Amino acid sequence: MDNKQTHATEILGRLLAQVLRFPIASGVLRTAVPFLEVLKESSPTLLSHGVLKPSLCIVLQGRKRLQVGNKIIEYTTGDYLAASVDMPVNGQVVEAAADRPYVALRVELTPGEVADVASEARLDLRPEPGLQPGVFVGKPGAEVLEGFEKLFRLSSDARAAGFLGPAVKREMIYWLLQGEDGTLFYKNMLLHQEASGVGKVIGWIKANFDSPFTIEQLAELGNMSVSNLHHKFKEVTALTPLQYQKRLRLQEARRLLLDGANVTETTLRVGYQSSTQFGREYKRLFGLPPLLDIRTIREGGRPLEREVE
Structure with missing residues (x-):
């Protein structure tokens, strides 16, 4: 494991410890940051039908499975799930226990916000043409995890959350676009929105x-x-x-x-x-x-x- 991976793992563990102290038994809880939610389940869940909204979800512990059409997508500790369109899906938590619950953080994210950051930062992102599914799994870098950590800290102060939260989100998007999966993330979030x-x-x-x-x-x-x-x-x-x-x-x-x-x-x-x-x-x-x-x-x-x- 190189230094970057070690640093990301340390942040992930630190963030998990902070979130586990958050007052939520199970389910979804919206925080004082308007676009940040905490997700927690203390046991595996039954298959649930719903709509996955445009968002970025980072799994801090546990594992979840989505069925999108005939395709099965699994994501686990340290993965992020990015969705660029409203996706009717079936989902269930498949790895969780009372002493080791499924824990995740989700940030609402729109293709427009991604486009604004890419444009204003003048990022040179030139994905090959062609469509991607509206949902995919990737690995966040340490900078993205630090963004989640900043947002979660803001959740204890509603005034600071409303004022500083959007800037932290933009910073997270920037590092996502600059990361290993940046071109794929950009293509997933924007190409079929703009061109198709x-x-x-x-x-x-x-x-x-x-x-x-x-x-x-x-x-x-x-x-x-x-x-x-x-x-x-x-x-x-x-x-x-x-x-x-x-x-x-x-x-x-x-x-x-x-x-x-x-x-x-x-x-x-x-x-x-x-x-x-x-x-x-x-x-x-x-x-x-x-x-x-x-x-x-x-x-x-x-x-x-x-x-x-």
Whole structure:
């Protein structure tokens, strides 16, 4: 292990010790830093459906598994997971225990923030053309870990967090772009947003998930052919546009039902015209019919779905 790796390992251990003292038993807790969250689980979790938001997540201890389409991604202690688009995924913590919990820190991160840092710092990043999946795993350098440590220290002071936090985030992005995986990180965060039109299509579906569309309309929006849209969209999200829309609809439906909406109202609000079709597709994704699923969650029989970290 060279000096840089040794230094990174020391920071990782120090940061873990600090986070373990944070008052959270399990789940996700947003800190005083507006874009920083602490994640902790004291035992392996069941498979959870959710949406992975654009972010950077560093694992301090434990291991997690994501399923993105048919692809399985595992990340463990010392890895970071970067997501550049909203990704419907399945996830579960696979390594955690009461005396050695899964612990991670997540920073919300947008492609625009990455682009601003790269431009203002005049970084010479010239990735080869071609799309990458909207989520990937890398190794952070010591400077990035120090950024996480600075942010976590700020979480005890709301005023300092609001004022200094954004500057620390920009510093972290700079070191990510300058690191070993910097070109890949840049390409992952920006290329399909700027050049392919996929980001524009994803944004439209997110904003209009309850509305019908044709593939031809999406292709025109993204300024590409229908065949290119199918290929590029699936390369980034591991789903077709229709599958992506369906995941967003059903996850919003589950949220509405948990908030007390009835099935008929929910069916219409998320864009389904047939309650039979809604019930069939809901069961296919979540494993139970809507009302039974919600009752089981409320009785503690299965985990409450949340944004997947």
